[in-house]
Amino acid sequence: MKSLAQKTVTLKDIAKEVGISPSTVSRAINNEGRVSETTKRRISEAIKKLDYHPNIMARGLASKKTKSVGFVISKRRGRSLDRTSFYGKIIEGVEKEGRKYGYNPIFSVINEEERKSASLQIVKENRVDGLILAGCDIDKKLVLSLKERKIPLVLVDNHFDKEKISCVVTDNLNGAYEAVTYLISLGHKRIGFVAEMLSDLSFYERLQGYKLALKEAGLNYEENLVQESRDDIGYTATKKLLESQLPPSAIFAANDSAAIQAMRAIRKKRLRIPQDIAIVGFDNGEVAPYTNPPLTTVRVFTKEMGQIAMRMLIGIINNKNPLPVKNLMFTELVIRESCGGKLKRENFRPLTH
Amino acid sequence: MKSLAQKTVTLKDIAKEVGISPSTVSRAINNEGRVSETTKRRISEAIKKLDYHPNIMARGLASKKTKSVGFVISKRRGRSLDRTSFYGKIIEGVEKEGRKYGYNPIFSVINEEERKSASLQIVKENRVDGLILAGCDIDKKLVLSLKERKIPLVLVDNHFDKEKISCVVTDNLNGAYEAVTYLISLGHKRIGFVAEMLSDLSFYERLQGYKLALKEAGLNYEENLVQESRDDIGYTATKKLLESQLPPSAIFAANDSAAIQAMRAIRKKRLRIPQDIAIVGFDNGEVAPYTNPPLTTVRVFTKEMGQIAMRMLIGIINNKNPLPVKNLMFTELVIRESCGGKLKRENFRPLTH
DNA sequence: TTAGGATATGAAATCGCTTGCTCAAAAAAC
DNA sequence: GTTTTTTGAGCAAGCGATTTCATATCCTAA
Structure with missing residues (x-):
């Protein structure tokens, strides 16, 4: 009826061209x-000559491989x-990574029905052939159900360590540690931590990094310097910090969004950034360079996470990865102007823990 | 070898269950x-009972329909x-839209080879079954080559009017008209226009909207109030405007990025926004609420553009759309604080041209 | 010289579904 | 009551690959 290719060149055509059987060509x-x-060469010549491209559908049917992976997110x-x-x-x-190996990503947002039934339409x-599940809103139930059915799986920006599923995640602990250490190196002694919610896995890990940095610098951890406010992504939390008896001189926000809300709260109080209070974010999102002042933040290597996840997934699909691996991505402190200090990364002390 | 589904239920199984031939089930x-x-009912019961899902690969092979579409962008x-x-x-x-009809989007970034050969791997x-080409970096050559091969095609945020290809685009003219009219309604008489480059189709159209608004308000169009600077996305352009004999009291930026650069230039000159100079952007990107002050800008209905594009594409694939259509998306002025005026949209005069 | 083992190729089944053709039975027309 | 249509269902041939098994050829070793 309606065919995309003009006049489909098939395996058979190549076989005929070379004077050989389709099996051999395959x-x-x-x-x-x-x-x-010899025949290999002649075949590849014929392929070039006739501009042959294997039909994915046919190949998929015969070999049970689709050369597609699902890129699944949840909201x-x-x-x-x-x-x-x-x-x-x-x-x-x-x-990008998939292309190297002939894999295509199918984009999919989990819907309510899939969530309920703990299964995915594309599966x-x-x-x-496999799935990349991105973001921390992915149901554990779904993940387990998929794992049980032996669907090749890689989590991105999420992990269920007990279940031993391959994943690639940001090294939140070190990232936070580095950020806070930076603030300390600028002379800050009272550093606040604000987040949308501490229950979120990533934010929790960042809090641990914050604690670690304080501890290593010999600073006391004060519980009331850690605040969360869910509805306004850290705005109220910051406000609370600023209005406390001994307000901090610096704030480490669990992510850029929280940092932006914190900045808003700070500005509302007529305090100056960074003169009165320094601020560091986390993510290095699109917004970070454009805040006022530009936000010093922890860069997360997002694109690279995708690449690595894809590589891992392809490995799993082809049975090359016998063991599940948790892939920790290093981060990088991006110093802009929200902390004043223009201290270069190279000059400040490295991780020691 | 490795099969995703545990024990695949096929058409035949359904047929057997009902005691009928596979053809009928199909x-x-x-x-x-x-x-x-009667048999229809019995079939659908069996389908539910055995949890049958048609194998896309097999179906695709037989029917030449993949129920996938390419979502293609260029950089x-x-x-x-x-x-x-x-x-x-x-x-x-x-x-979202594709899911309603069983279509899945395959995400793809055009690479160098594809650009050269004016063809796409996935095709x-x-x-x-078809393609959605997004963004204005898509080569015309590629588009024409695809069109010639009768690949169902929809452009998003791009159009080649002469080629009569279905597309969905922002109504840049009206959007810009509305933004500039808003500035005029606030009393501005000298309004600058800055862009990364005027050659870009969208920006050119926005410039036309700008001119139209001026004309309709009886204001003169001055060529030197329109500036572009490619390397810094409007920074130098703004600087030039500010340093001119008669600097404008307001700036309409061709997009949010340019607006942000303009803000930077304005701040550098120690001018206040909006007291000394007002500014309006275009796009209502993620950054807009977070600039300082929050940016008044023209909202573009991005997600909806995707939905509409998909619906059109499905129509084309199934021969339900006999004629190509250009789909103009209306915009909406989002008033924040970068123009000072808190004039509500409802109060200011409607389009009259 | 010949059996035995590599090595290269082919034949044919298969994957799961669609679809053109055929055909029987039921319904409608004459 | 026969003929013609209409309707519901089955047969079988693809779709374009992969893959198992068999086979032909060529070496090498006995």
Whole structure:
């Protein structure tokens, strides 16, 4: 009826062109079984000549491999999809890496029905060879159900350590440690921590890094310097800090969004950044260079996370990765102007713990 | 070898269960040919009972339809992919709409080879039934080549009017008109226009809207109030405006990025926003609420553009859209604080041209 | 010289679904 | 009551690959 390709060139055509059987051509293409160098060459010449491209559908049907992977994200119930650019960067990496090996990512947002049934449409339909599940809103139940069915799986920006599923995550602990250490190196002794919510896994880990840095610098950890406010992403939390008896001279925000809200709260109090109070964020999102003043923050290598996740997934699909691996991505402190100090990264002390 | 589904239920199984031939089951599922209501019911019961899901690969092979579409973006040569969140929003809409009809989007970034050969891997491999090409970096050559091969096609945020290809684009003219009219309604008489480059189609259209608004308000169009600076996305352009004999009292930036650069230039000159100079952007990107002051800008309905594009594409694929259509998306002025005026949209005069 | 083992190739089944053709039975027309 | 349509369902041939098994050829070793 409606065919995309003008006049489809098939395996058979190549076989005919070379004067050989389709089986051999197939073997040559897939580099398996024995095919003499001579015929291999002639085949690849014919392929070029006729501009042949294997039909993915046919190949998929015969070999049970689709050469597609699902890139799956979830959105918080009720809310619209935030962190669009975060996911965008990840899938960019996924696509880039996948292309090298002939894999294509199918973009999918989990819907209510899939959440309930703990299964995914694209999996049921055999559309994909494996999945990349991105973001921390992915249900554990879903993940377990997929794992049980032996679907190749990689988590990005999420992990369930007990379940031993391959994942690639940001080294939140070190990232936070480095950020706070930086603040300390600028002379700050009272440093606040604000977050949207401490229950979120990433934010919790960042809090641990914060504690570690304080401890190592011999500073006391004060519980009331740590505040969260869910509804306004750290605005109220910051306000509380600023209005306390002994307000901090610096704030470490669990992410850039919280940092921005913190800045808003600080400005509201007519305090200056960084003169009166310094601030560091986390993520190095699109917004960071454009805040006023530009935000010093911890860079997360989003695109690279996507690439690595894809590479791992391909390994799993092809049984090359016998063991699940947790991949910790290093971070990088990006120094802008929200802490005043222009101290270069190289000059400040390295991780010691 | 490695199969995703545990024990694949096939059409045949359904047929056996009902005691009927596979052909009939297929017809029932696809709602074509004649099948009695009775057997239809029994079939759908069996489907539910055995949890059957058609195998996309097999279906694709037989019917030449993949039920996938390519979501294709390009990145400017050399540069990394900007506007991630823009594309993210679009594909979100594409996915949402596609899901209703069983279509999945395959995410793809055009690479150098594809650009050169004016063809796409996913098309050659018969992976997709059609394409959504997003962004204005898509080569015209590529588009024409695809069109010639009768690949169903929809452009998003881009159009080649002469080629009569279905597309969905922002109504840049009206959007700009509305923004500038708003500035005029606040009393501004000298309004500058800054852009990264005027050659860009969208920006050119916005310039036309700017001119229209001036004209309609009886204001003269002055060429030297329009400036572009490519390397710094409007920074130098703004600087030039501010240093001119008669600097403007307001600036309309061709997009949010330019607006941010303009703000930077304005701040550098120690001018206040909005007291000394007002500014309006275009896009309502992620950054807009977080600039200082928050940016008044023209909202573009990105996700909806994706939805509409997908709906159009599905129509084309199924021959339901006989004629190509250019879909103009209305915009909405989002009033924040960068113009000072808190004039509500409802109070200011409507489009009259 | 010949059996035995590599090595290269082919034939044919298969993957799961669609679809054109055929055909029987039921309904409608004559 | 026969002929013609209409309707519902089955047969079987693809779709374009992969893959198992068999086979032909060529070496090498006995």
